[in-house]
Amino acid sequence: MFTHAQNHAEKLHEFLLAGARLTPEKPAVMEFVDNEVGLLSYRQLERRTESYATVLGELGLDIGDRVLLETDTSPSAIAALLACSCLGLPFVPVSPETPTKRLLSIMESVSPSLYLRAVDSRREGVPEGMGTGRFGPEGLTVERAPAPRTPVRQESTAADPAYMVFTSGTTGRPKGVVMSHRAILSFYRGMLGHGIVAPESRVASTAPFQFDFSLLDIGLALGSGATVVPVPRALLRWPRRFVRFLRETGATQVNGAPSIWRGALRREAEELGALGDQIRGVLFSGEPFPLPEVRRLQELLPHARIVNCFGSTESVAASFTDVPRPVPHGLTQLPIGFAHRGAEMMLLDEENRAITEPGVVGHIHLRSSSLFTGYWGDPEATAKALVPDPLNPLTGQTVFRTGDLGHRGEGGELYFDGRADSQVKIRGNRVELTEVERRVAEFAGVTAASAVLLPVEGTDPVLAVFVTLADGAELDEVELGAFCMEELPDYMAPQQIHVLDEIPVNANGKVDRPALVERMSAQLRS
Incomplete structure (x- = not known):
């Protein structure tokens, strides 16, 4: 209240x-x-x-x-x-x-x-x-x-x-x-x-x-x-110290990206389980929580209400959805549910028509009084994100075109299906791949760069960059990494660098990121 x-x-x-x-x-x-x-x-x-x-x-x-x-x-x-x-x-x-x-x-x-x-x-x-x-x-x-x-x-x-x-x-x-x-x-x-x-x-x-x-x-x-x-930032790198901190401070609610739990679930499960009567709530955001890890967290923290928080910086968040306890074994994806009170998440097709039937992927738009005012000094980007209400354009109201894709479940609840642009989430932080590419392309000898987020089973995805080089140029990955860290936060620094003769493009002449992901997946399978 x-x-x-x-x-x-x-x-x-x-x-x-x-x-x-x-x-x-x-x-x-x-x-x-x-x-x-x-x-x-x-x-x-x-x-x-x-x-x-x-x-x-x-x-x-x-x-x-x-x-x-x-x-x-x-x-x-x-x-x-x-x-x-x-x-x-x-x-x-x-x-x-x-x-x-x-x-x-x-x-x-x-x-x-x-x-x-x-x-x-x-x-x-x-x-x-x-x-x-x-x-x-x-x-x-x-x-x-x-x-x-x-x-x-x-x-x-x-x-x-x-x-x-x-x-x-x-x-x-x-x-x-x-x-x-x-x-x-x-x-x-x-x-x-x-x-x-x-x-x-x-x-x-x-x-x-x-x-x-x-x-x-x-x-x-x-x-x-x-x-x-x-929570002191340094503790997040040390699962035992992190769990001990939670115990010593009497924390009852723990909020953060799903990755903050990974080390404790793998290496400090017994210590984490000792907090089962203390921790009553977990709220996560920024990236999907792998279902095996969610199930394990529920086992260790039997009294914790786990909430999936979904949204963008432009409205802080859009929805808060309770994770079912226990997570059904047939479930393959956690829902993002419905918008919080005072807001509405709409699902629209390419023609800006409302999608109501289950399973059809569309663009998520947010109608809310908690929307951002605009992007500082960038009216063009603001106009692309805050658009006239597609369902009631004559009202003058604007809604947020989130760039997120989703589909509805049988009960009308929403599920997140990725991004329509080059934006990804890394350890809960929003990253535009184009910003990583720009910095890599400034390195001596690099003629083109394309960044992708490679999924890795059982752990965090890997930020990889594919580059082409000028004739006679050689790439020093250590020097390139240090060059990136001069300007980019550590979570935006490439973890893998791959040199190609040419970067693949699709029929529209744009970088074919799915092809790059598939190429790496094929190498891992072989």
Whole structure:
């Protein structure tokens, strides 16, 4: 049930800080300082937010000025984004793991007035021309004040941007998804209607701060009066440490991509099973969860409600569907179900006609008040994604053409059937293959590049790149990998490189990606 304060909230900070009025002494976020674990109450989170906002308010920034936040998820990171919300400053989250060249590309795109980072950040090479500062448990300090200006806005509104998340882009450059206060609050209200967590829950969040899934976790926990438990990123590489962390922090709900469970299921099953009475919920998103792994997770966590969260950054998510317990042995694919309250997923054919019969594949469109405003600085891409409502074009309403393919089941529920474009998901992160291809093609000697995601039974898919070389050129795979990592996040770095005489194309003259996948599959079979 929503609280009275949340129902009347119009801005992100008003919604997420409702607990400071209702349950001020209750833990809001778990904090880790110098290897010590502590709990920050809702009142303390509000006070930290207010102290940050006081410092930011003295800088003369205007409503709509962008603030870049480089940090992992933490109480201070949450306070920083809430302080930005208080002042009408859209925040742009980035990870400390973001390559510097990629960070500079984002900076060039959004022209932030202020760049804030955690006190322990070691980032170097930040350009001049913008304000800088650091934040942490002791407060927010400004290192270099932003250029003085005369504010022109008087009042922030619910329609103003709350934040901007950068994802992989089709042009080969990161693409900024702009979300308003009204849209993100609409999503939160629709999500909370599913009753996924309760006020006594402790929600373990594994997503990087720059990934919109982290904002989902924050909204799910704080919007429910529960506690956010940020999982240190380094622990995800060590299954035993990850499971031990869940036990020691008392996590009751664990959210993340399916891949976070793979190591524990294989190597720490006994330790994971010992948490069977503790963990009551698992929410996954970003990629399909292999059914054998889902079944095994259900065996080890017999009381956990497992929820399949489906959607895109452009609306954070579109649906929350309970995984049946037990998963029927005849089932070959988990459904993505129906849209959350206040939204509708429509299935349309190539002529934009509604598909209602089961089994027919079509394009998924989302009708929702939680849709993004547009892609930052890219009206052409925005117009391709936010299209006039195909079923009621005269209303002027726009819907989101997701780029996802799906079909209906016998009960009208939807199933996901892949992408209609070159977008894939890698460890829960959205990746445009064209961006990987652009970077590889910039390497000396490479004349063409095509990237594909190769399925591998029993483990994560492999990002492979096929290249052609100039006459006489030789390829050093180690050097190419290092070249890619200068600009691309680690999950976008090719894991396999294959040299071809020529890259196959289809009848339309486009790269034939299925043929590349089949070629590799045939080699593996032989």
